[in-house]
Amino acid sequence: LRNGYPEVIYCEDKTTDEIKGIVEKMMERNQNILATRADEEVYEALKELTDDLEYYERARIVVIQKEEIELSESKILVMTGGTSDLEVAEEAAITAEVMGNTVERAYDVGVAGIHRLLAQKDKMAEANVIITVAGMEGALASVVSGLTDKPIVAVPTSVGYGANFDGLAALLAMLNSCASGLGVVNIDNGFGAAYLADSIINQIEAARE
Amino acid sequence: LRNGYPEVIYCEDKTTDEIKGIVEKMMERNQNILATRADEEVYEALKELTDDLEYYERARIVVIQKEEIELSESKILVMTGGTSDLEVAEEAAITAEVMGNTVERAYDVGVAGIHRLLAQKDKMAEANVIITVAGMEGALASVVSGLTDKPIVAVPTSVGYGANFDGLAALLAMLNSCASGLGVVNIDNGFGAAYLADSIINQIEAARE
Amino acid sequence: LRNGYPEVIYCEDKTTDEIKGIVEKMMERNQNILATRADEEVYEALKELTDDLEYYERARIVVIQKEEIELSESKILVMTGGTSDLEVAEEAAITAEVMGNTVERAYDVGVAGIHRLLAQKDKMAEANVIITVAGMEGALASVVSGLTDKPIVAVPTSVGYGANFDGLAALLAMLNSCASGLGVVNIDNGFGAAYLADSIINQIEAARE
Amino acid sequence: LRNGYPEVIYCEDKTTDEIKGIVEKMMERNQNILATRADEEVYEALKELTDDLEYYERARIVVIQKEEIELSESKILVMTGGTSDLEVAEEAAITAEVMGNTVERAYDVGVAGIHRLLAQKDKMAEANVIITVAGMEGALASVVSGLTDKPIVAVPTSVGYGANFDGLAALLAMLNSCASGLGVVNIDNGFGAAYLADSIINQIEAARE
Amino acid sequence: LRNGYPEVIYCEDKTTDEIKGIVEKMMERNQNILATRADEEVYEALKELTDDLEYYERARIVVIQKEEIELSESKILVMTGGTSDLEVAEEAAITAEVMGNTVERAYDVGVAGIHRLLAQKDKMAEANVIITVAGMEGALASVVSGLTDKPIVAVPTSVGYGANFDGLAALLAMLNSCASGLGVVNIDNGFGAAYLADSIINQIEAARE
Amino acid sequence: LRNGYPEVIYCEDKTTDEIKGIVEKMMERNQNILATRADEEVYEALKELTDDLEYYERARIVVIQKEEIELSESKILVMTGGTSDLEVAEEAAITAEVMGNTVERAYDVGVAGIHRLLAQKDKMAEANVIITVAGMEGALASVVSGLTDKPIVAVPTSVGYGANFDGLAALLAMLNSCASGLGVVNIDNGFGAAYLADSIINQIEAARE
Amino acid sequence: LRNGYPEVIYCEDKTTDEIKGIVEKMMERNQNILATRADEEVYEALKELTDDLEYYERARIVVIQKEEIELSESKILVMTGGTSDLEVAEEAAITAEVMGNTVERAYDVGVAGIHRLLAQKDKMAEANVIITVAGMEGALASVVSGLTDKPIVAVPTSVGYGANFDGLAALLAMLNSCASGLGVVNIDNGFGAAYLADSIINQIEAARE
Amino acid sequence: LRNGYPEVIYCEDKTTDEIKGIVEKMMERNQNILATRADEEVYEALKELTDDLEYYERARIVVIQKEEIELSESKILVMTGGTSDLEVAEEAAITAEVMGNTVERAYDVGVAGIHRLLAQKDKMAEANVIITVAGMEGALASVVSGLTDKPIVAVPTSVGYGANFDGLAALLAMLNSCASGLGVVNIDNGFGAAYLADSIINQIEAARE
Numbered sequence A, B, C, D, E, F, G, H: 001l002r003n004g005y006p007e008v009i010y011c012e013d014k015t016t017d018e019i020k021g022i023v024e025k026m027m028e029r030n031q032n033i034l035a036t037r038a039d040e041e042v043y044e045a046l047k048e049l050t051d052d053l054e055y056y057e058r059a060r061i062v063v064i065q066k067e068e069i070e071l072s073e074s075k076i077l078v079m080t081g082g083t084s085d086l087e088v089a090e091e092a093a094i095t096a097e098v099m100g101n102t103v104e105r106a107y108d109v110g111v112a113g114i115h116r117l118l119a120q121k122d123k124m125a126e127a128n129v130i131i132t133v134a135g136m137e138g139a140l141a142s143v144v145s146g147l148t149d150k151p152i153v154a155v156p157t158s159v160g161y162g163a164n165f166d167g168l169a170a171l172l173a174m175l176n177s178c179a180s181g182l183g184v185v186n187i188d189n190g191f192g193a194a195y196l197a198d199s200i201i202n203q204i205e206a207a208r209e
C-alpha cells in the first residue's frame, strides 16, 4: 500500500520450505521483507536466497532490505517492565523501524522500582506514541498512562506462571486500566503493537506535510 | 491538562448526592464537565445546579458546557455493527465531541450485510481515526481494518447472549483480529475509546501546526 | 449404513499396532476405509497391508479405496480464512470426497482482504453447502453467511496464539455470529464438518431422485 | 430474499417504542413479520398496529401474517430433552413454520428415559432435518445422532444450575459429541436453529423440483 | 485399615528412586502393594525388589501381591464409552480387583451406538455398583443412570480435543446429568472411582454378614 | 420403580399452574410426592389440592404423604460446614427421609473449628453413607473423608462470594480431594446427593435380607 | 481467644431474625460484637437489643461495644486506588479498629495519579502493615509494594465492568505482582484483610513486651 | 535495602549466559546472592564464577554466600500437605533462611490424616508466621488457620491433575477459606511466600529491640 513499506510474512505455523517459497516470490517485487517469528533455521534458509538480510535473534525477525528506509520525524517509544519482556519488545521495535519509524527504547523500567520509571519522563515527552510491553500483572501500562497523555499501545506478555494463565492476568489488567488512553493488542503481539503505532505515526507525518 | 478540555466524572458506582457534590466543586473551576454513565435521576439532580447542561440519553452522558469547544480539523469516524451497539457508540461519539473532535457516524453497518459496510469507504478515507463498536462476534473490527490503514480503536460490546459471555466473544475476536492495526479497549468502554482516539487526534493536530 | 460409504478410523489416541489391527479387520469387509489424524508412521504401517492406499499428508488422512466412489451432483464448497487453516480444511475436503461428494475449494480468502472473498460469489452460488474454516477471530463464517443463504458448517481452528486460547476465540465468534444459518462443529474438527455437510447432501441427492 | 419469507425483528435489546416503529415500517412492504423474544408488552403494542397477528407466548414470538405460507414437503423434527426446554424449542418450531416448513414435535424425550426416545424412531425416519433442544448435560443430541444419519441442529439451553454455568455444560457436550453430524448453534438460540434447518430444507426443496 | 487391603503409592510426581525407596519400606509390612500411574521404568525398578509383581500396562499399575485377595460377592461393573477410555477404565478395574472386589467389564458401549449399550442390561442388573468411564461429551453416565437405579460412579476422561478442554466437557456433563444417582470423581481418576466403589461394596458386604 | 417410593417434581423452571397440574395427575396414582425447589406460593397452591402435605421451608420442599414410609436400618449422616449450607443440607436430608432412609444430622461442624468436627466421630462410625455439604473452600469433604472409610457424597454449595465464583471453588476442591472415596454432585444439588445416598442404601438393605 | 477481642457475625446469608437471635446470645457473654455485611434493616433490628451500638454505613458494619478497646502501638495503613473502593476499605479499617489496632487511612491515591501516591511515603514509613484496596486493574498493590518493604495485604475489589469479570482482573494482577511481599485475600474481603493484618500486629505487639 | 540481605535473581526466563552475566555483576557488590528456579546447568555455570556456592536441588536454588547470615529470634514454620509439594516448600524455606530467618519444617501433614496435622500444634505455637504449601484441594491452609491465630501465608501448588487446572483448585480454596487470617500468593510461588513471611518477621524483630 504505502511506499517503501515492507511485505510481511508470519513464520509461526509454516514449514521452512513454505516460508522460503513465499519469500522467493516476494523478492521478485523488490520490496523490503519482514519475516516475524523466524527461528535460526528459517534464517539459514533465507540466507540461501540473498545476502541483503539481517537476523534479529531476540526479536525473532529476519529483515531483507531492498529499498532505503526513510525514518519518520515522529517517534515511537517502546517500554518494558522487565528483562523477560525483551523478545516481545524487540519484535515491536524492529517491526516499527522497518516500517520507517524512529524508535526509542526504555527497557526494564517496571513499577516495582517506580523511580526508574519516573526517570523516563523526558523520553515520554518526546514520543508521539508509546508502546508498553509488560507481563505478570501488567501494571506498567496504567502507570505510564497516568504520567502522559500520549496514545499508548499496551502489549501484555505471557511472562509469568501460575495464576498468570499465560498472559491473561496482564491482558485483563490492561483492559481494565484506571488510566484511559490505552489500546490493547493480543498477548505477545509485538508486531501488532508496532503496526498500530505505525498507523498512528502515518497520520501524524501526513499532517506535518 | 489541555485547554478547553472537560473534567470527567464517572457516575456508575456513586450516589446521586456524591455526584452532585463532586460536580458542584468542579463547577467552581468553570471548565466544561462530562458526566458519563449518568441516568435520568443524575440528570435531574444536576439540572438543579445549572441550566447550561444537556442530557444525551442514549449515551447516558450529561454535559455542562462553560467554555466554547473548538472542533479539530482531523476526524474520528464511529461505526457500529448493529442498532443495539448504539449506546456504547454514542458514549464514544459524545465524549469525543466534548473533547473537541469532529465526529462522523456510520451506524448499523455490520458484516452480515457487507455491502452496506463497503458503502462507507469514503467516510473511512476521510477519517483519521476509526472507532468500531460491535457486539456478538465482533467481526466488524477485522473487516474495517482490512479495508483501511487508519488506526482503529475497537470496542467490544456486551450485546448478545449465551456463549457471548457478556462481551467476551467480541473481546477475544478483536484481540485476535487477522487484520493488524487495532487497539482494543474494555467491553462497553465507549469513553475509553474516545479518549484514546482523542489522544491520537491531539498528536495529529499538533503536527498540523 | 449407506452403500459405497467408507468405514472410518480416528487414529489420534491409538497406537500404530492397534490401528493396523483394526484396519486389517475392516479390510475383510472390502469397503473403502478412511483413516483420519494419521501421521507418516501410520501410513507406513498401513502400506504393509495393501497397495490401494493414498496418503493425504496435509489432511493427515490415509484412504484405502476398494470400491468406486460415485460423486454427488450437489456440491460442497470448502473455504478458509488463511493458509494456516489448510490442514483442517483438507481434512474436511478429503473426507467429503471419500464420502462421495463433489468438493470445491476456495482457500486463503479471509476477511482482512474482503475483495478476494467477494470474488468467490460464483462458487458460493453453485454450492449446496459451504464449509468455512477459520482460526484467529473466525470472522470468515459471519461474512460468508451474510453473502449467501446456503447452509454453512463453521469450523473454528486452533490457529493463533495468546488470547486465542487454542481456538476458543474463533469458536465463540462462530456461535455468536450476527448472521444466522451457521452450524458450528468442534475446534479443528474438519472430519465432523464434512460428515455434517455429507448428511445434508444426502438429503438433497435423495430429493433429486 | 426469498418469496413469502418473513422479515425478522429481534426484540431483546430494543424498547417497545423502537419495536413498534420498526414493525410499522416493515408493514409497508406487506410481507409476513416475525418478532422474536417478544414479551406481553410488545404484543400489546403491536396489536395496535394490526389485527392480523398471533402471539405464541411460550415461544415469545409475535407473527404478523400478510401472505399465505406454503408449507414444504420436507419435514423438520424438533425434539427436547425436558419440559423446561420448551421455550427454546417453540422458538425454533414457530420460526421454522413461519419460514414455510412442515414441523413435527417430539418433546420431553430426554435420555434419562431412553425408551421414550427410542419410540420416536419413526418420526426421525420421516424427518429431513432434526433440531435437538437440550439443557443440563445435553446428551440428547449425541444419542439422537447415533440413531439416525439425518443432519442434526443441536441447541444447548441454559436450563439447569450450578456447574451448568448457564448452558456451557450442554454447549460443550454438543460440540464434543462422539456421534458426528451435529451442527451446534448458540445457547438458547431457537431462532438460529430454525434458520439453519430452513436453509437446509431450501436446498432439498429446490432439488425436488 | 482393612485386612488384606493394599498399600497404595501414586507414582506421578515422584522420581523412580523415591518410588523404589517408598515401596521397599512398604514391603517390610508384607501387605499387598498397588502402584498407580507407573510407567515401564518404574516397573523395571520394582522388579529389582521382588518377583511377586505384575505390570498392568494399559492400567499403568504395578501390583506386588503378598497376601491372597478374597473377592467380594458383590460386583462392580466398569463401562466405557470408547476404546480410548480404556486406560482409565483399567486403572479403575485393576484397583478395584486388588482391593478385593469382583469386577465385570463392558467396554466400548458408548451412546453413539445405543443398542450395544442396551445389550448390557443383564450385566447392569447383576452389578451392585457401576463405574462409567467416558470422555468427549460424557453422555454414557446419564444414559446408564437412566437405565438402572444402582449407584453410579462417573469418571470423565480427558479423551478428546478442542472444546473438550482436557476433560472439562465430560466433567460438566456428568455433574449436570438429568438422571440422578451419579457421584462424579476427578477427570481421569480411575483409582478414585474404584476407591469409592470399593467403599460402597464394603458396606454391602458388611450387611451380608 | 421401588415400593413406597415418592414421585418427584422439580419446581424451579415451572409456573405454579404447571406444578399444580402435574401434582394433581400424580395424586391419582396415590403415591407419595416430593416437590423440590418449592417456594411459599407453590405450597399455598398445593394446599388447595390436599391436606396431607407438609412444607419444609428451609429445604424448600413440599411432601404429600399418601403411603407410610418405612425407614431403613442403614443410616445416612448429613454434615455441613456452616449455617449457611443449611438449605442444601435440608434438601438432602428431607429427600432422603421421604425416600425411606434413616437420617442423622451434624450441622455447622466446618474445618475452621476442627475439634467440633472430630467430636462427630461416633455419628460417622454409625453411618453407612455420609453426605458432606460445604461452600466456600469446601474442605469439609476432604477432612471427613480422611476420618472415615464410609462412602461420601460431597455437595459443594454456592455459599460465598468473590473468587468463590458461585460454588466453583468448593466444587473443584471436592473433585481434587487428597482423600479418596468421594462422589461429587452438582453445586447446591442436595436432592441428587440424597438420591445417590439412597441408591447406596438400597444395595445395603438388599444385602441385609 | 484474645482479651477484648470482638465476637464476629457475618450477616450476608442470614435473615434479620437469625442475626438478631445470634447477637442476643452473643450479648450474654458481654464481649464486643462486630456484625459485618449489615444493612440498614439489620441495624434497626439490633438497635432494639441495645443502645451501645454504632452503625458504620459505608463499611456495612454494626459494632456493639461492651468493653473498652485499647489501641495498639503498631499501625495499619489502609490505602485505596479510587473512591469506589471505599466500602471495602472501610470494612477493613473499622474491623481492624474494633480488633484494637491503630488505623491510618490514605484513600483515592491510585496509580493513574502517581504523585498523589508518592506523597504517602511518610504514612507508609510509619505503618507496620499496609492494606491496599483496589479494583479495576489493581496496580496499586504492586506500586505500593515497590515503594516499601512492609508486609502488604492486598484486597482486590469488584469495582469495574466488562473484562473486569467481577474482580478477577484485580485478583490476578495482585497474585502476579512483580513486586514481592503481598498476601492476597478474596475479592471484596475487607474483613479478611483486617483479620490478617491484625494477626501480624499481634505478633509485633507481643514482641514489644 | 536491608543489611546482609541477598540480591535475588529469578532464572526462569533467562538463558544460562544471561544469568552468569548478571550474577557476575552482582558479585562485585560482595553481597549474598540467591538464584531461584535454577536448574543443574545454571548451577554448573555459576560454579565457574565462585566456590562459595551451594545448590539446593529440590528447591531449585543456588546460594552464593559472601556475608554471614544472622538468624532471627522469630520463627517461620513451613508446612506441606503432601510430599509432592516439597519443591515449592523448599523454595520457601531456603529463601527464608538466606534472608536471615529461623525456619522450622513440618512436611507431609495434609488433612487426609488429620491426626498427623494435630500433632504439629507445638510447632505452630512456637512459630510467628506459618507458611502452608498445598496442592490438590488446598484444604491444609484452612485447617491450619482454624488451629492457630498466627499470620498464615498460603501457597497453592500446581500438584494434581484434571479438574485441578494447574493449581487453580488450590488457589480458589485458599482465597475462600472459611478461616480468616490467610494471605495467599501465586501458585507455586515459594519465593514470594518467604518474602512476605520475611517482611512480617522484620517487623517483629524490629519491635523486639
Ligand SMILES: Nc1ncnc2c1ncn2[C@@H]1O[C@H](COP(=O)(O)O)[C@@H](O)[C@H]1O
Residues within 6 Å of the ligand: A178, A179, A180, B008, B009, B010, B011, B036, B037, B189, B190, B191, B192, G082, G083
Ligand atoms: N464510561 C467510562 N468507562 C470507564 N472509565 C470512565 C468512564 N467515564 C469516565 N471514566 C474514567 O473515570 C475517571 C473519573 O473517575 P471518577 O473520579 O471516579 O469519577 C475519568 O478520568 C476516566 O478516566
Ligand SMILES: Nc1ncnc2c1ncn2[C@@H]1O[C@H](COP(=O)(O)O)[C@@H](O)[C@H]1O
Residues within 6 Å of the ligand: B082, B083, B084, C178, C179, C180, D008, D009, D010, D011, D036, D037, D189, D190, D191, D192
Ligand atoms: N432469537 C434470536 N436469537 C438470535 N438472533 C435472532 C433471534 N431472532 C432474530 N435474530 C436475528 O436478528 C436479526 C434481526 O436483528 P435486528 O435487526 O436487531 O432486529 C434477524 O435477521 C436474525 O438474524
Ligand SMILES: Nc1ncnc2c1ncn2[C@@H]1O[C@H](COP(=O)(O)O)[C@@H](O)[C@H]1O
Residues within 6 Å of the ligand: D082, D083, D084, E178, E179, E180, F008, F009, F010, F011, F036, F037, F189, F190, F191, F192
Ligand atoms: N433439587 C433438584 N436438583 C436437581 N434435580 C432435581 C431436583 N429435584 C428433582 N430433581 C430431578 O428432577 C426430576 C424431575 O424433573 P421434572 O420432571 O422436570 O419435574 C426428578 O426425577 C429428579 O431427577
Ligand SMILES: Nc1ncnc2c1ncn2[C@@H]1O[C@H](COP(=O)(O)O)[C@@H](O)[C@H]1O
Residues within 6 Å of the ligand: F082, F083, F084, G008, G009, G010, G011, G036, G037, G189, G190, G191, G192, H178, H179, H180
Ligand atoms: N465480610 C466478611 N467476609 C468474609 N468473612 C467474614 C466476613 N465477616 C466475617 N467473616 C467470617 O465469618 C465468621 C462468622 O461467620 P458466621 O458464623 O457465619 O457469622 C467470622 O468468624 C469470620 O471468619
Ligand SMILES: [Mg+2]
Residues within 6 Å of the ligand: A144, A145, A146, A147, A148, A149, A150, A179, A180, A181
Ligand atoms: Mg494517559
Ligand SMILES: [Mg+2]
Residues within 6 Å of the ligand: B144, B145, B146, B147, B148, B149, B150, B179, B180, B181
Ligand atoms: Mg487496517
Ligand SMILES: [Mg+2]
Residues within 6 Å of the ligand: C144, C145, C146, C147, C148, C149, C150, C179, C180, C181
Ligand atoms: Mg446466510
Ligand SMILES: [Mg+2]
Residues within 6 Å of the ligand: D144, D145, D146, D147, D148, D149, D150, D179, D180, D181
Ligand atoms: Mg448421526
Ligand SMILES: [Mg+2]
Residues within 6 Å of the ligand: E144, E145, E146, E147, E148, E149, E150, E179, E180, E181
Ligand atoms: Mg439411575
Ligand SMILES: [Mg+2]
Residues within 6 Å of the ligand: F144, F145, F146, F147, F148, F149, F150, F179, F180, F181
Ligand atoms: Mg475416606
Ligand SMILES: [Mg+2]
Residues within 6 Å of the ligand: G144, G145, G146, G147, G148, G149, G150, G179, G180, G181
Ligand atoms: Mg515491598
Ligand SMILES: [Mg+2]
Residues within 6 Å of the ligand: H144, H145, H146, H147, H148, H149, H150, H179, H180, H181
Ligand atoms: Mg487462624
